[in-house]
Amino acid sequence: MTEQDVMKRLAEANPVPDGEFDGSSSRAQFLLRSVLARPRPRRRVVRWALVPAGLAAAVAAGVVVVTVDRPAPPPPVPTAATPQTILSAAAEQAVRAAPKGEFVHVTGTVGRVVHRTSAGGYDLIRVDQVQSMHPANGQPGEGWLTIGETGSSVRPLTAADAAAYRRDGSPGPAEVDAGSRTLYPNLTGDHSFAGDVATLPDDPAQAGAAMLAAAPGVPDPTGWLFREGTKLLDTFTEVIGGAGQAKVYRMLGGLAGVRTLDTATDPLGRPATGLAYTGPAARYGTVEWQIFLGPGTGQIMFSQAVVRQPGPANAGLRPGAVQFSTAVTSVTWSDKP
Amino acid sequence: MTDEEAFTAMFRRHYPRVLAFVARRTDQARAHDVVAETFATAWRHFRRLPEEPLPWLYRVARNSLANEERAARRQARLAERIAGRRVEPAPDHATAVVADAGLRAALGRLSPGDREVLLLIGWEGLDSADAARVLGCSAVAFKVRLHRARKRLARLLEAADQEERPEPVKLHAYEMRRAQNSRGRSA
Numbered sequence: 001m002t003e004q005d006v007m008k009r010l011a012e013a014n015p016v017p018d019g020e021f022d023g024s025s026s027r028a029q030f031l032l033r034s035v036l037a038r039p040r041p042r043r044r045v046v047r048w049a050l051v052p053a054g055l056a057a058a059v060a061a062g063v064v065v066v067t068v069d070r071p072a073p074p075p076p077v078p079t080a081a082t083p084q085t086i087l088s089a090a091a092e093q094a095v096r097a098a099p100k101g102e103f104v105h106v107t108g109t110v111g112r113v114v115h116r117t118s119a120g121g122y123d124l125i126r127v128d129q130v131q132s133m134h135p136a137n138g139q140p141g142e143g144w145l146t147i148g149e150t151g152s153s154v155r156p157l158t159a160a161d162a163a164a165y166r167r168d169g170s171p172g173p174a175e176v177d178a179g180s181r182t183l184y185p186n187l188t189g190d191h192s193f194a195g196d197v198a199t200l201p202d203d204p205a206q207a208g209a210a211m212l213a214a215a216p217g218v219p220d221p222t223g224w225l226f227r228e229g230t231k232l233l234d235t236f237t238e239v240i241g242g243a244g245q246a247k248v249y250r251m252l253g254g255l256a257g258v259r260t261l262d263t264a265t266d267p268l269g270r271p272a273t274g275l276a277y278t279g280p281a282a283r284y285g286t287v288e289w290q291i292f293l294g295p296g297t298g299q300i301m302f303s304q305a306v307v308r309q310p311g312p313a314n315a316g317l318r319p320g321a322v323q324f325s326t327a328v329t330s331v332t333w334s335d336k337p
Numbered sequence: 338m339t340d341e342e343a344f345t346a347m348f349r350r351h352y353p354r355v356l357a358f359v360a361r362r363t364d365q366a367r368a369h370d371v372v373a374e375t376f377a378t379a380w381r382h383f384r385r386l387p388e389e390p391l392p393w394l395y396r397v398a399r400n401s402l403a404n405e406e407r408a409a410r411r412q413a414r415l416a417e418r419i420a421g422r423r424v425e426p427a428p429d430h431a432t433a434v435v436a437d438a439g440l441r442a443a444l445g446r447l448s449p450g451d452r453e454v455l456l457l458i459g460w461e462g463l464d465s466a467d468a469a470r471v472l473g474c475s476a477v478a479f480k481v482r483l484h485r486a487r488k489r490l491a492r493l494l495e496a497a498d499q500e501e502r503p504e505p506v507k508l509h510a511y512e513m514r515r516a517q518n519s520r521g522r523s524a
Contacts, residue, residue: 002491003487003488003491006487006490006491006494007455007458007459007487009437009440009494010440010455010456010459010460010490011459011460012437013435013436013437013440014361014459014460015361015435015436016357016360016361016460018353018354018357018462019353020353020357020360021352021353021356021357021360022353023348023349023350023351023352023353024349027369028348028349028352031352031369031372031373031376032345032348032349032352032376034373035344035348035373035376035377035380036341036344036345036380038377038380038381153369155367155369155370156367159405162364162367162405165364166364170364
């Protein structure tokens, strides 16, 4: 066999032929937007200049470094606003927002940690595509929501999980049990708020008390209000109109323990304001519930549950791991359902 | 043209090839993470990218993959210490996905350095100058490495093909005579 034959045989065994991937696919476009949304470091130009002979005694090396800053676009600055200020502004925006169409079409993803017991046990991140359509501004009418119907993927959580994943035969999303496909996995065993937001009092404290009256005995009332309130504001379903959203935003603004995150972007790198509440989550240890509001709209564009202290149900996770997340990637209005 | 527009054009031109490059070396699930990290790095250093950035992008992707592999080895060593037994290392992905059994065996016996030299030419279709930029060596040094790696692969491939060939069936003397007679009749 000649060396040319060897190279020909090698080329024929190429497992990923050229042209397999498309630079204009939705995944590529999403990555491009995410990358461009990231801040870039300020450019620093370093100039080297010889030191005049008369000054050489002072500088043995004979060179000095002159650093010149050139103007560059300012990176996003973390907000110093309080949760009350942010949520009050979001309430105002919700009241003022005028519907741009009869129906709202939303796309995004929901991701969660899935534990597999095979190959010695390991963790995967499962990401399902989400699509929904609902009448705008909380109007009555039928809507729909699909999770995973337009695509799903799985990937190992850590490098150690990757090794176990390969030993397990690298199962695809169809082989990995998704469990219950919901937008927000119930880590705390919460009872959902089923009352009518329109009947809640306008006063934030009284609105919170009225919601809690529907769920007596919850172990962490503030955490329950934060979670149920953010679910009522969910962008995929938008079950309540602008006036109802304003009530919920103000109720959240009255909760003690909610804090502003020191970031100017969401985890996808898009400009956003982050709020968080940390509390117990039964068998999942201590969890920090985070929401990220889009600038100018106040809509929740990203939410995630970050594990701060693992519990019995997620003992294999490290503090900082994301137990689940939802990301809204597009919101479009139309007069057609 | 703004930086954003120039980067978008560069991204659209090279994304498919960078993703294919990484997908040949790791599983699909991790490939997208590595590609995202590669282009995020490219965006950070965009003004300093060479005029033809593909070899540079491949080099960043290789470094990212190498970092992951180092982390995986650390995790495996830790797991070994905890479990008190040896954890078998996962086979190299680029080798494991080759369908040609003889070639797969031969590639598996090559050193990682020789293998990468050959794959840059055989799978990525680079010329020696660009492949040398990916590996950070001179074109002359790369040509020498390629020549040696090709020779080694040819030798290993012949040996692997021999192993793959089924052993001849030993016939009993009576069966041999029958076989000869039947050939004689049909002729």
